[in-house]
Each structure stands twice: as C-alpha cells, then as structure tokens.
Amino acid sequence: MLLPPTASAPREPFSLLTRLHVDPEMHAVFSEERSIADWLAVECALAEEQAALGHLSGAEAVAVTAAAETSIDRDALWSEAANVGYPILGLVRAVAAAIPDSVPERVHYGATTQDIMDTALALALRDALGRLQELVDALGEELASLTAAHRGTVMPGRTHAQQAVPTTLGAKVAVFVAQLARHRERLHQALPRIAVVSLHGAGGTSAALGPDAAALRARVAARLGLAAGDVPWHVARDGVLEFGQLCVQLAATAARLAREVIDLSRTEIGELSEASGHHRGASSTMPQKRNPIGSEAVVGLAVTAQALATALPRAAEAGHERAAGEWQVEWHVIPQVACLTAAALREAAEVVAGLHVDAEAMQRNLLADGGLIMAEAYMIALAPALGRQRAHDVVYEAAQDVRLRGLTLEQAVRERCGASADIGPLPRASDYVGCAEAICDTALATWRTP
Numbered sequence: 001m002l003l004p005p006t007a008s009a010p011r012e013p014f015s016l017l018t019r020l021h022v023d024p025e026m027h028a029v030f031s032e033e034r035s036i037a038d039w040l041a042v043e044c045a046l047a048e049e050q051a052a053l054g055h056l057s058g059a060e061a062v063a064v065t066a067a068a069e070t071s072i073d074r075d076a077l078w079s080e081a082a083n084v085g086y087p088i089l090g091l092v093r094a095v096a097a098a099i100p101d102s103v104p105e106r107v108h109y110g111a112t113t114q115d116i117m118d119t120a121l122a123l124a125l126r127d128a129l130g131r132l133q134e135l136v137d138a139l140g141e142e143l144a145s146l147t148a149a150h151r152g153t154v155m156p157g158r159t160h161a162q163q164a165v166p167t168t169l170g171a172k173v174a175v176f177v178a179q180l181a182r183h184r185e186r187l188h189q190a191l192p193r194i195a196v197v198s199l200h201g202a203g204g205t206s207a208a209l210g211p212d213a214a215a216l217r218a219r220v221a222a223r224l225g226l227a228a229g230d231v232p233w234h235v236a237r238d239g240v241l242e243f244g245q246l247c248v249q250l251a252a253t254a255a256r257l258a259r260e261v262i263d264l265s266r267t268e269i270g271e272l273s274e275a276s277g278h279h280r281g282a283s284s285t286m287p288q289k290r291n292p293i294g295s296e297a298v299v300g301l302a303v304t305a306q307a308l309a310t311a312l313p314r315a316a317e318a319g320h321e322r323a324a325g326e327w328q329v330e331w332h333v334i335p336q337v338a339c340l341t342a343a344a345l346r347e348a349a350e351v352v353a354g355l356h357v358d359a360e361a362m363q364r365n366l367l368a369d370g371g372l373i374m375a376e377a378y379m380i381a382l383a384p385a386l387g388r389q390r391a392h393d394v395v396y397e398a399a400q401d402v403r404l405r406g407l408t409l410e411q412a413v414r415e416r417c418g419a420s421a422d423i424g425p426l427p428r429a430s431d432y433v434g435c436a437e438a439i440c441d442t443a444l445a446t447w448r449t450p
Contacts, residue, residue, distance in 0.1 A: 140184070186246060301341075
C-alpha cells in the first residue's frame, strides 16, 4: 500500500531549469503556504460577510476567524486530501475542530469545495497578473532605454535570415517596446475577467447560500479585492484559459527577444553580446567560449511554458456543472506556466540591461557581400532615370556580378549603367533607413503613455 504524501515530502521532481532561474515573487504567489492561506482567507471572508448579513452570529464569525489562525497540521491535511481528492474538507475539519464547543460551528456554510479553491485561485491570478505587469514594466523600461540610445545606430535589417535593407538597432528594438505596451494593456484589461469570486454552491444555483446569495458574493468579493459575478464559472474556464494565453504571449515575446540576441551574437555577426563576467557562459573544455546563457535560459523557460499551456484548452472542456478530471490539469499547469513565464521575463530584462552593442561590427556587416544590402536602395535611386523595372533588372544583374566577380555593388551598378550614364551619387546605408527614428519615437511615446 502506498503511503499518503506528507508535508515534508517533495512535491515536484528536481528541475535544473527552475533551480537556476526563478522569479521569487511569482513563486511565492503559487507556493503551498500561500495556497493554504488563501483557502483560509476565503473561508474567513465568507463567515464574516455571512455574519454581516445576519446569516451567522458575530460570535460564530469571530470563532471561524480565530480558528483559521491556528496552525494547520499539513501532514494530516495532505493525508486526508489524498483520500478525499481535494484539500478543503480536511481544512474545514481542522478549522471546525479549533472552534470552542460553546460556539455553534458553521464554517464553510453553504459553500462547496470549488467555491473556496476557485476564489483562492482568483486571488492568486490577481497577484500573478500584478507581478507580470511589474516584470513587463521592467523589461519595457530596459528596452525603451536601448531604443532611445540607438535610434540612429545603423545596422543590417534581415529577412529570411539574410541581409535585406538597412535599419537601426533602435527601430528593431522599438518593435519589442510597442509589443510590450500591448501586452501591458492586455494584462490590465484581463484583470476583471480573471480575478472573479466564485461562490455559487454545489451545483451552481446558490441554493444553500439562501436568497441573499448575490449580496453575499458581492460583499465577499469586495472584502477580498475581487470582481463579483452572479453566473457560476465552475466549468466555464475561459478566465483561467485567458491567463494561460497571456502567459504564452509574454513568453513568446521574451523568447523572440532572446533569439535575436543569440543570433546577433554569433561569431560571424558579433553585433550584440551579453554581459561579460568571470566564467560567465564559460565552457568546460573550450576556453574561448562566452555563451549567451541568459538568452538561452529565456528560450528554455518560454518554450516550456508554451508547451505546458497547450493543456489548458483541454481543461476548459469540462462538462455538466462540475469537472471530472479536467480541473486537476489546472492545478499543475497554471502555477508552472505563471512561474516559467515570470522567470523568462525577469531573465530577459537582465539580458537587456547588460547587453553590449558593437556598432563597428554593424558597420562592417553592412559592407559584407559587396554591400548587396543596398540593392533596393540603388534600385529606387535609379528608377527615376531608368524606370522601376529596368532599374530592378540592372541591379539584379549587378548583384550577380558582385557574387561572381568580387566587385562591390556600387562598382557593378555603375559598370552596368555605362560610363556615359549620369546616375549621380548612390545612397549610403545611413541614407536609407526610412522612418526608423520616427518608429523609435512612436514606440517610446506609446510606452510612456499609461
């Protein structure tokens, strides 16, 4: 026979990823201690507001609150939870046992287990959204500073992993700034949909809570700092799913940023590099290595969060008025996704804060491959004299000359046009960055607008 888990038993297998990279604040939101405290807080709020409406006496509510402050025997709690399948029955029994015999015991009066656990989940998700806001703000500020500092730092823009047209580092980073501004707005907008009290009783009809159920819900919600709702969401998990999807979007943005750093720090490119330090990113066998370990961690954390979150749509398939296994998916996935996403955002901000920009490497790379990155710019410059299609053909043939004969693109274009053609000066990379600086200004203005 298997022994039930005890309070001292490890809850999760060892994870090297989360051992090395963690956001302590988000971890605390989903800790065992916080979960138990939130369940008790919901039970106390229920009793206190029932007393305010006259359903319990003041003495009964005070007794529940006082009993909830007593130490909970976790070994007993988890042993009973393993037997029952849920922790609230054991928790309620522990609180009830601490109420004096002289006071009638009506803890958990009219509520059901999922009411307590979902309301506690709403408390956790509220604080998790707040922590994600803080992390988005921190990352956004670092990226905004980078955007402002390098709005005019010209570098190769790349499409399909190849050089395309010139851009600026500021314009590249501004895209992330604007994206984080949208994420920030999404987090704010989602709060009233996600942090919602759950207090509807066994089948969702509030029958055991009496005719004042709506008023009771509103009062409990206000006491706990949650939104009220008069339609049960025991099996309507769109709010939980929305939280998971927000995490997925944040994780994806962090991973894209990290991938950019990894790619641009390649030896052959060398335009960006992470902060240096003694043995930071070192190899056990190759002494020269300085691996982009911060960015690698972001990718690992983000990809894992995204993979776990794919289970949440299945958890939202629960039928009738109560789930039969789907709910349990959330118990594991939501804390993991939240903590992994938070750690990814935290690590990403640290990467950006320590980022080294090599503007000289960017200039060298603009000249790579004979300066072919200027092909579109030359075509546009020649189009008034030659026509757009003829200009395209001339530059296309010139590009082949660059690759076959080792010419620069400017040399090949002038040769193709002939000595008699008066094509004038051709643009430099810094002349062909379009609205790059305006993009930076717009993104920064958006970010700085609350």
